[in-house]
Amino acid sequence: MQQAYIHTPLGTALLEGDANGISKIHVLDGDVPVSAVIPAELQEAASQLAEYFSGNLTQFTFKLNPQGTDFQKKVWQALVAIPFGKTTSYQALSVQLGDVKAIRAVASANGKNPLWIVVPCHRVIGSDGSLTGYAGGLWRKKWLLEHETPPVQQSLF
Template identity: 65%
Template sequence: MNEEAYINTPLGIAKICGNVDGISSVTVLNNDLAEITSVIPEILEDCVYQLQEYFNGTRQQFNLNLNPQGTDFQKRVWEQLSTIPYGKTISYLDLAKQLGDVKVIRAAASANGKNPLWIIIPCHRVIGTDGSLTGYAGGLSRKQWLLNHESPYKQQSLF
């Protein structure tokens, strides 16, 4: 049986789901209607803690038991996404090449968009070949926020 928790993040309320087999999904909701979980289920505590560290800027890699549900191809894509280093980006074409076939670029992009483990499997680190932000299930503003958060060159506000 899946446990779930709702936590506050800088991107909005995140919903975390998982069970003894691992974390199956982390998504940021597009509204703030969910009630924040007051007592985190034990099975999700480590995930919540690691996400808080990530948002605080003290964690760059996650060390969690993951159990995303998807096709074999989607899982291959998600495994490849997990190799993209913190603070780095690759293009969809690079991703397809890493998977061994440039012709799978659209399928890889589709699998990227179906990633159920936002942030933990860093689908936000995939950009267009021209460097543009393209497609992100959570919205481009969240993708930009995550890339800025991970950037070694922090943008300073002038005001």
């Protein structure tokens, strides 16, 4: 398993993966130095994340290899289907997955998402539109949602 630490506007991120794909992207708190060399298996992910943060990428295409239960993987696949710049609720996600009563299990799987940003758990909000829990901190969730839905420039005329 290869590792690299990259700079993002939200802190240093740890990337882990191998030839089978990226298995983990996690933002870290604290001052962690970035990697001087990015292993070949992680270079595409690092490049696409840089493009995302620069505002030039809305969909990731590098190979993913998250580790989790079948249910967690099902939830993560549903998260990947949330369009860039859009949000959904835990309840709507539960309904989409076929069991409205599974809302807590869906929220738990969402919280165990190992692929920060790429599997966009930040796009899941409360049914009332509130920003609910986020493992990376609500300030990061707010930043990501604002990054993906910048204000539209209004015409003065």
